[in-house]
Amino acid sequence: xxxxxxxxxxxxxxxxxxxxxxxxxxxxxxxxxxxxxxxxxxxxxxxxxxxxxxxxxxxxxxxxxxxxxxxxxxxxxxxxxxxxxxxxxxxxxxx
Amino acid sequence: xxxxxxxxxxxxxxxxxxxxxxxxxxxxxxxxxxxxxxxxxxxxxxxxxxxxxxxxxxxxxxxxxxxxxxxxxxxxxxxxxxxxxxxxxxxxxxxxxxxxxxxxxxxxxxxxxxxxxxxxxxxxxxxxxxxxxxxxxxxxxxxxxxxxxxxxxxxxxxxxxxxxxxxxxxxxxxxxxxxxxxxxxxxxxxxxxxxxxxxxxxxxxxxxxxxxxxxxxxxxxxxxxxxxxxxxxxxxxxxxxxxxxxxxxxxxxxxxxxxxxxxxxxxxxxxxxxxxxxxxxxxxxxxxxxxxxxxxxxxxxxxxxxxxxxxxxxxxxxxxxxxxxxxxxxxxxxxxxxxxxxxxxxxxxxxxxxxxxxxxxxxxxxxxxxxxxxxxxxxxxxxxxxxxxxxxxxxxxxxxxxxxxxxxxxxxxxxxxxxxxxxxxxxxxxxxxxxxxxxxxxxxxxxxxxxxxxxxxxxxxxxxxxxxxxxxxxxxxxxxxxxxx
Numbered sequence: 001x002x003x004x005x006x007x008x009x010x011x012x013x014x015x016x017x018x019x020x021x022x023x024x025x026x027x028x029x030x031x032x033x034x035x036x037x038x039x040x041x042x043x044x045x046x047x048x049x050x051x052x053x054x055x056x057x058x059x060x061x062x063x064x065x066x067x068x069x070x071x072x073x074x075x076x077x078x079x080x081x082x083x084x085x086x087x088x089x090x091x092x093x094x095x
Numbered sequence: 096x097x098x099x100x101x102x103x104x105x106x107x108x109x110x111x112x113x114x115x116x117x118x119x120x121x122x123x124x125x126x127x128x129x130x131x132x133x134x135x136x137x138x139x140x141x142x143x144x145x146x147x148x149x150x151x152x153x154x155x156x157x158x159x160x161x162x163x164x165x166x167x168x169x170x171x172x173x174x175x176x177x178x179x180x181x182x183x184x185x186x187x188x189x190x191x192x193x194x195x196x197x198x199x200x201x202x203x204x205x206x207x208x209x210x211x212x213x214x215x216x217x218x219x220x221x222x223x224x225x226x227x228x229x230x231x232x233x234x235x236x237x238x239x240x241x242x243x244x245x246x247x248x249x250x251x252x253x254x255x256x257x258x259x260x261x262x263x264x265x266x267x268x269x270x271x272x273x274x275x276x277x278x279x280x281x282x283x284x285x286x287x288x289x290x291x292x293x294x295x296x297x298x299x300x301x302x303x304x305x306x307x308x309x310x311x312x313x314x315x316x317x318x319x320x321x322x323x324x325x326x327x328x329x330x331x332x333x334x335x336x337x338x339x340x341x342x343x344x345x346x347x348x349x350x351x352x353x354x355x356x357x358x359x360x361x362x363x364x365x366x367x368x369x370x371x372x373x374x375x376x377x378x379x380x381x382x383x384x385x386x387x388x389x390x391x392x393x394x395x396x397x398x399x400x401x402x403x404x405x406x407x408x409x410x411x412x413x414x415x416x417x418x419x420x421x422x423x424x425x426x427x428x429x430x431x432x433x434x435x436x437x438x439x440x441x442x443x444x445x446x447x448x449x450x451x452x453x454x455x456x457x458x459x460x461x462x463x464x465x466x467x468x469x470x471x472x473x474x475x476x477x478x479x480x481x482x483x484x485x486x487x488x489x490x491x492x493x494x495x496x497x498x499x500x501x502x503x504x505x506x507x508x509x510x511x512x513x514x515x516x517x518x519x520x521x522x523x524x525x526x527x528x529x530x531x532x533x534x535x536x537x538x539x540x541x542x543x544x545x546x547x548x549x550x551x552x553x554x555x556x557x558x559x560x561x562x563x564x565x566x567x568x569x570x571x572x573x574x575x576x577x578x579x580x
Binding site: 011018027031034039042044046049050052054055056057060061078079088092093 | 419
């Protein structure tokens, strides 16, 4: 299958990345060559194969549900591009 | 000792222990080298003042009982370092200063080492040439027009240029082994789960694994011992007894069975790679190993599988860069959604955006089964190929890369040709296995070439032993002319 420009713009919207109109053509070309490469997998019949979801021979550990960390608000806010004393600040969401 | 910096890590450790050199003198020698090697662009950040302080502290109260006593180390800028900027080679993290330390780097410091600086890498470790970094491409010390490999290109360049006695990288599809091969150094991707992923900027979480890059196999075993170990904070960390790889290093490989997979002889592979592989086989055979022809029939599907699985995981992992909690935020846009879109568009480079889009697409409604589920199934077949082979052999020998270091700019316009560089390294990540790249010779241009030893899961000791025996008998030593200083 091939990806057209509209599809790519839609995927970019889903990924929350604005795409420069001038770059859409080259992006379309690149992504189509990558998908052509990826689609070699269609040569294989995998009807009876179980998907691999973990390469470890162990199941995920569980731990006690107890608080082991916290009271680090300052550290968490430290790298925020915009904040007040207690919160991350974002552009207005609700009118 | 003016030439201390071209010694192996183990020699340097001996010199410190026997007080032939102080930690401060050693650190000053590396700082001098780094300042003279700015042309290579291997460093994103240097931490000289802090390193000198740590060196003095060590000299005042030396503790030589540790694995890495008094040694300064530069590390890939993908490892979060407390209060030291950590960029992952990206504009979007250009101002990020972690308030915590990655487990792997913490392990190094707990073993007596200290930080010298942060090394350039492909943006979010996505690349095979270190050309996708926001901080510019890194130069291979082998030649001023050559890429150092990627994504751990700053690491391979700094190591080969004597700017750090050893280093660490991360390997999602070959990002330790390919740059090691391109610079004539040793690189190990450990078994998935052996080294903690906690505090490493995530790319593709089911494939990412940190590992050592060093000048010798012995150095590699020392570094692996220092950095590995169970970590509560990584849900896929393997809980097992810690091994003493360096103490157990042995060069007797008599009777070991080495698999030679026929699928690794690919179309258009330079004759020199084939000859190198033959040379490697002969060395191991002469040492008493038994060569066994094997087949890994799904090898050619590894790269297409990887280019579904890795971008899918990356698109999910990189969703966190939203310009709200940390990192870059665009000032453009009239509402929250536009702020997200502009932040991510301005913050990420082209290759990262491409992979996020691929990943978003293969995970999107209506395409998931055709791409992502299909890739998970093929990944199972690739893993089974290795499982079957390892019932017959102890380790597998292959070339590390299909070519030597290529020219800067040579492959940047064709993503697929860039991806093909990882054709021999990617299958190992998909199967979660350990693999060691060893300098083994050079091509007719004099550029280094590597051979790869693949082991069973958690069989690092065996491939290190084979590598150790190989290194002693290979007779190849990569000499780097310091043209930049």
